[in-house]
Amino acid sequence: xxxxxxxxxxxxxxxxxxxxxxxxxxxxAFHDIRPLAAxxxxxxxxxxxxxxYEAGMAHHKALGKMLALAGELARKEGANDGFRTIINTGxxxxxxxxxxxxxxxxxxxxxxxMIVKQK
Numbered sequence: 001x002x003x004x005x006x007x008x009x010x011x012x013x014x015x016x017x018x019x020x021x022x023x024x025x026x027x028x029a030f031h032d033i034r035p036l037a038a039x040x041x042x043x044x045x046x047x048x049x050x051x052x053y054e055a056g057m058a059h060h061k062a063l064g065k066m067l068a069l070a071g072e073l074a075r076k077e078g079a080n081d082g083f084r085t086i087i088n089t090g091x092x093x094x095x096x097x098x099x100x101x102x103x104x105x106x107x108x109x110x111x112x113x114m115i116v117k118q119k
């Protein structure tokens with residue numbers, strides 16, 4: 001359930017250092033190396049799932065836990081007045097690392113509009 005070449009699988013295995021926010025048997029959370037706001041971390045399933053297209057009911061425990069932990073971890077990291085969760089999927093969704101990951105972004109300032117409408 002791990003990909004030897006996947007960046008996030010390598011982080012889970014401890015081969016690449018990460019600034020850990022949380023870890024249990026199903027998920028791993030760590031700070032983004034290019035934060036977009038005062039609070040910006042990611043929560044990933046430990047099992048390799050490339051995109052939400054490949055996710056299924058067999059992954060529901062980890063995926064549900066990612067959502068259930070988001071608020072608690074966001075508050076602990078300092079996002080006390082709201083936050084945004086983003087899961088990019090595929091090319092159109094601008095997914096850069098092909099291992100499902102949920103960005104949790106927040107802080108003291110408004111994040112602005114979600115997506116600018118294309119003309």
